[in-house]
Amino acid sequence: MLKADIVLKSTNIFTSTNNSTTKGFVAITGEKILAVGTNDDLQKYIGQDTRIFELGNRVICPGFVDVHCFFTGYVLNYAGIDLSQINSLEELMKVLAEQDSVVSDNSPILGRNLNSNKLNYLQSNSLDRLSTTKPVILFEEGGESCYMNTAAKIKYCFSETNCYPEAYWRLLKDILNDHDFIVEQFKSYMSMLNTKGITAIKEMGFDDFYSFTDILEELENNEDLTLRVSFMSQPVGSGANLSFGKTMREKFKGTFIKFSGYNRMTDGSISALCGDLKEPYLCAPKIHCAQEIDYSMIEAEVLACDKEDFRFSLHAQGDAAIGKAIDIFSKCKKADGKLSNRHAITDVEFSDPKDLEVMGRLGIIAEVYPQIMSITNAKEKISMINEKIGADRGRYYWNRRKMADCNITISCGTDLPLMIPDIPESIYHTFGGLFPEGGEPFNKENTLTKEELLKAWTLGGQFNLGQEDVLGTLEPGKLADIAVLDGDIFKTDMNYIRDIKVCLTIVNGKVVYDALVK
Numbered sequence: 001m002l003k004a005d006i007v008l009k010s011t012n013i014f015t016s017t018n019n020s021t022t023k024g025f026v027a028i029t030g031e032k033i034l035a036v037g038t039n040d041d042l043q044k045y046i047g048q049d050t051r052i053f054e055l056g057n058r059v060i061c062p063g064f065v066d067v068h069c070f071f072t073g074y075v076l077n078y079a080g081i082d083l084s085q086i087n088s089l090e091e092l093m094k095v096l097a098e099q100d101s102v103v104s105d106n107s108p109i110l111g112r113n114l115n116s117n118k119l120n121y122l123q124s125n126s127l128d129r130l131s132t133t134k135p136v137i138l139f140e141e142g143g144e145s146c147y148m149n150t151a152a153k154i155k156y157c158f159s160e161t162n163c164y165p166e167a168y169w170r171l172l173k174d175i176l177n178d179h180d181f182i183v184e185q186f187k188s189y190m191s192m193l194n195t196k197g198i199t200a201i202k203e204m205g206f207d208d209f210y211s212f213t214d215i216l217e218e219l220e221n222n223e224d225l226t227l228r229v230s231f232m233s234q235p236v237g238s239g240a241n242l243s244f245g246k247t248m249r250e251k252f253k254g255t256f257i258k259f260s261g262y263n264r265m266t267d268g269s270i271s272a273l274c275g276d277l278k279e280p281y282l283c284a285p286k287i288h289c290a291q292e293i294d295y296s297m298i299e300a301e302v303l304a305c306d307k308e309d310f311r312f313s314l315h316a317q318g319d320a321a322i323g324k325a326i327d328i329f330s331k332c333k334k335a336d337g338k339l340s341n342r343h344a345i346t347d348v349e350f351s352d353p354k355d356l357e358v359m360g361r362l363g364i365i366a367e368v369y370p371q372i373m374s375i376t377n378a379k380e381k382i383s384m385i386n387e388k389i390g391a392d393r394g395r396y397y398w399n400r401r402k403m404a405d406c407n408i409t410i411s412c413g414t415d416l417p418l419m420i421p422d423i424p425e426s427i428y429h430t431f432g433g434l435f436p437e438g439g440e441p442f443n444k445e446n447t448l449t450k451e452e453l454l455k456a457w458t459l460g461g462q463f464n465l466g467q468e469d470v471l472g473t474l475e476p477g478k479l480a481d482i483a484v485l486d487g488d489i490f491k492t493d494m495n496y497i498r499d500i501k502v503c504l505t506i507v508n509g510k511v512v513y514d515a516l517v518k
Contacts, residue, residue: 062483069413083112105134108134209231228465231257258466270349275318278319322351351399368413373429374419410448432447480506485503
């Protein structure tokens with residue numbers, strides 16, 4: 001009889017194989033789960049060196065999976081010098097001049113956390129006085145706007161009016177090629193995610209990831225990865241690079257790093273009239289979508305990838321965009337009526353219930369943002385919905401209930417760094433239907449149960465990544481990726497559920513985060 005290296009004991013074990021918890025233990029040996037059972041069977045797995053965690057009523061779950069992350073967006077919060085304490089234009093120029101003296105001629109001068117409201121008369125041409133040859137880019141707090149000198153605009157081909165990741169991909173090339181900085185920051189990124197119980201991610205990156213895959217390989221070879229990374233290419237500099245995908249698919253065949261296919265944006269935000277709607281906006285009766293979307297190009301790219309057995313995810317928010325994404329996927333290869341490859345639609349914010357039925361029949365995966373209500377408040381969001389589409393159509397906002405009833409595989413993402421994964425917070429919003437301030441639930445009839453949501457964070461995520469045979473549930477023989485929550489999420493009042501935190505995370509049988517009170 002094999003003895004366990006680690007035993008976790010609790011009255012609340014959620015295996016993701018059913019909709020209830022059990023009392024007992026999870027035994028781990030090496031990188032795998034040895035047994036899951038009742039305490040009557042425990043003693044035979046205990047050896048002299050077994051490490052036992054007495055967890056009381058803390059909830060043991062399979063490791064959580066975030067299926068939509070952007071490390072490249074996250075790392076920009078740490079690239080360059082911190083300007084948060086700068087209070088005058090004179091002070092800013094002095095700090096930038098000092099930075100100019102230490103930055104090589106081939107590198108940009110970068111700043112972050114700028115509060116330009118403190119600075120009188122700051123203009124982009126102010127930065128030309130610092131340097132006319134070396135690029136200077138200063139990102140405002142939040143990273144959604146910036147100041148640039150002329151050299152930066154020429155080199156990186158974007159400007160203050162289009163300062164967003166898909167526009168500044170050339171800058172990301174330079175940042176990701178700073179090997180030591182990126183290694184340090186990715187380790188920090190993994191550690192942060194481990195504190196949230198995240199054991200696997202689908203990492204979005206542009207084009208061929210600009211050498212970042214070499215860093216992933218290096219970290220794997222050095223056994224420095226503390227979470228599993230499935231990476232997905234979002235074409236921005238050119239179309240989907242199938243040659244890159246084939247190379248990556250052959251190169252990474254383990255359980256820690258995998259190539260996961262391709263991703264495209266379709267429409268944009270409904271609040272900006274850029275969501276693609278079947279019926280026109282109430283506030284703009286001639287507008288269905290205020291941006292041009294090349295669905296023909298997207299379809300050709302999806303079908304080319306599908307032909308080579310690559311999966312594709314399409315980001316869609318409006319009901320027309322979701323319907324068109326489904327129509328594109330319906331033309332892909334099938335087996336027994338289901339898609340052969342695991343294509344997905346991300347966000348799925350405002351959907352037509354009839355389209356969700358088709359999603360279920362085809363086997364299209366939903367990648368939802370269960371914490372999306374955390375970034376707004378009820379007054380602003382409901383007012384926007386009523387103004388743009390009306391309360392009647394607004395009934396179909398965040399319709400996760402219909403997804404579950406249509407047997408759609410639901411998985412969870414955060415669009416990190418837009419949100420940081422927090423499973424109790426996601427319960428508050430996606431089970432409770434609550435905005436951050438509380439009050440009356442919004443579209444409560446569209447919410448998931450806690451158990452359905454936990455399955456989406458675990459088994460649904462691993463199905464999305466094609467790893468459900470070895471991960472996603474607590475069963476003997478599966479890899480030991482486990483998260484433990486420090487409170488009973490099934491019985492805690494919704495007013496306090498956001499206080500619950502992850503207290504233990506195990507990846508591949510190793511403890512990677514331990515916040516248990518000793």
